[in-house]
Amino acid sequence: MEEKRGLKWNKIKLTTEEEEALVIGNSDDVTNTVNNCLVGRVLTHEKIDMTALKSTMKSEWRFAKGLDIIELGNSMALFQFANARDKARVLEGTPWAFHKNLLILSEYDGSITPESLEMNRCSFWIQISNLPLKWMNQRVGERIGDKLGCFEAVEVDENGNGWGRFMRVRVNIDVSKPLRRFMILELQKRERCRVILRYERLPIFCFICGVLGHSEKSCGNSGEEEESQYGVWMKAREPRKEDRKNIIVWRDRTSGLASPEVLDLTEDELIEKFALGVRMVTSFALAISYSFPLKL
Numbered sequence: 288m289e290e291k292r293g294l295k296w297n298k299i300k301l302t303t304e305e306e307e308a309l310v311i312g313n314s315d316d317v318t319n320t321v322n323n324c325l326v327g328r329v330l331t332h333e334k335i336d337m338t339a340l341k342s343t344m345k346s347e348w349r350f351a352k353g354l355d356i357i358e359l360g361n362s363m364a365l366f367q368f369a370n371a372r373d374k375a376r377v378l379e380g381t382p383w384a385f386h387k388n389l390l391i392l393s394e395y396d397g398s399i400t401p402e403s404l405e406m407n408r409c410s411f412w413i414q415i416s417n418l419p420l421k422w423m424n425q426r427v428g429e430r431i432g433d434k435l436g437c438f439e440a441v442e443v444d445e446n447g448n449g450w451g452r453f454m455r456v457r458v459n460i461d462v463s464k465p466l467r468r469f470m471i472l473e474l475q476k477r478e479r480c481r482v483i484l485r486y487e488r489l490p491i492f493c494f495i496c497g498v499l500g501h502s503e504k505s506c507g508n509s510g511e512e513e514e515s516q517y518g519v520w521m522k523a524r525e526p527r528k529e530d531r532k533n534i535i536v537w538r539d540r541t542s543g544l545a546s547p548e549v550l551d552l553t554e555d556e557l558i559e560k561f562a563l564g565v566r567m568v569t570s571f572a573l574a575i576s577y578s579f580p581l582k583l
């Protein structure tokens with residue numbers, strides 16, 4: 288930002304007075320209110336109407352208690368939630384969009400400047416189809432998820448199977464790269480299959496280069512390919528409640544793939560324990576989880 292205004296940091300020499308450090312870090316200096324915060328950045332080159340962003344996200348998330356949104360400049364905003372549960376619900380519900388542009392969210396504790404955050408990851412539910420039923424299970428879901436990015440969760444039934452037209456896997460992906468459309472799996476006896484990846488609630492992305500955040504009109508790669516290599520077919524509809532499996536298996540990011548613990552909890556208890564959004568979890572008689580799901 289400063290570079291655009293003609294300020295080039297690496298060309299500036301500090302004076303002796305400017306070099307003198309002011310030592311801070313005593314308890315009196317540190318504000319203790321950077322709790323339950325996320326930093327958000329709208330992935331677009333267009334200018335953002337921050338007033339509209341605030342009202343849109345407040346009405347989209349509809350929290351009973353307060354949500355403060357503070358403009359940080361550069362298409363970024365600080366979202367301060369009333370409690371950890373509200374924040375968790377938003378993170379569990381990604382991707383979110385503002386005017387169809389992806390809103391990237393990142394955990395924030397106030398220890399660095401918001402500009403220093405790497406804002407290029409977001410979690411999506413990905414529908415994996417053209418996969419033989421035999422391989423539609425929890426373990427294969429985890430392995431596919433880790434190949435695509437960072438596996439977070441898979442939707443399965445009581446037997447750990449994700450049988451159906453597709454298997455749903457939640458993956459944290461790098462949105463600065465083109466969206467993956469396919470993956471080759473090598474099955475037994477070197478038999479190969481090409482699985483198809485479709486994304487739920489996919490915001491604006493470019494049908495030419497496959498990257499989120501712009502459309503074909505503003506793509507720098509236009510005219511290179513005869514056929515669009517990406518398309519609307521990559522957008523998946525969220526399955527109806529009755530078509531979903533009733534278990535979401537989350538990975539504990541700290542301990543990796545531990546043995547699952549079986550929990551017999553009511554839906555309310557599960558939401559309390561795992562801070563899951565009601566929107567995403569439809570019916571629970573039984574739940575299997577690796578542990579708290581929200582360490583991104």
Ligand SMILES: [Zn+2]
Binds near residue numbers: 495497501502506508
């Ligand atoms: Zn493009």
